Amino acid sequence: MKATPTPEEIDELYTRLGSEARARGYHLNPDEDFTRDIVQALLTNTKRYGYQACPCRLTDGVRDKDLDIICPCDYRDPDLAEFGSCYCALYVSGEIARGEREAEPIPERRGHPSTGSGQAGDTGKDLEYPVWRCPVCGYLCAREHPPEKCSICGADKDRFKQFL
Secondary structure, eight states, rough: OOOOOOHHHHHHHHHHHHHHHTTTEEEEOOHHHHHHHHHHHHHHHHHHHHBOTTTTTTSSOHHHOOOOOBSSSSTHHHHHHSSBBBBTSSEHHHHTTTTSSSSOOOOOOOOGGEEEEEEEESSTTOOOSSSOOOOOTEEEEEESOOOOOOOTTOOOOGGGGGOO
């Protein structure tokens, strides 16, 4: 595999991310050149680390340590709700996608305890199944093990955290 993504690889991921975003109610940044640059950086990180680490953050290079910044990252939805775009501005709100508002710089949430990535505690001791929470979109499911992929945002199984 070449270290530099090919135009075809960029086109393929750009198309796939756009399709997945539309299907799940999200919007990619309408600035196509900017968005393609982010897509290229995601592909570079995939080739470098083996996973799609956010290109706008420092990566540890160890998947278990970087689970929270694998795109879509754990902070995407809170950033969209509060600022209208994710940290790297790959995903934007409908207002920004329609050109009614511009994306603005947003503060880094990584490492702050108020991000909602933690567990709620052990208040669900009497539940038949553990409850798993997707840290990206907040999807909850009660089953023996987390799903292979989040049915809402597509995050991988290893990103789920036991909630109850």
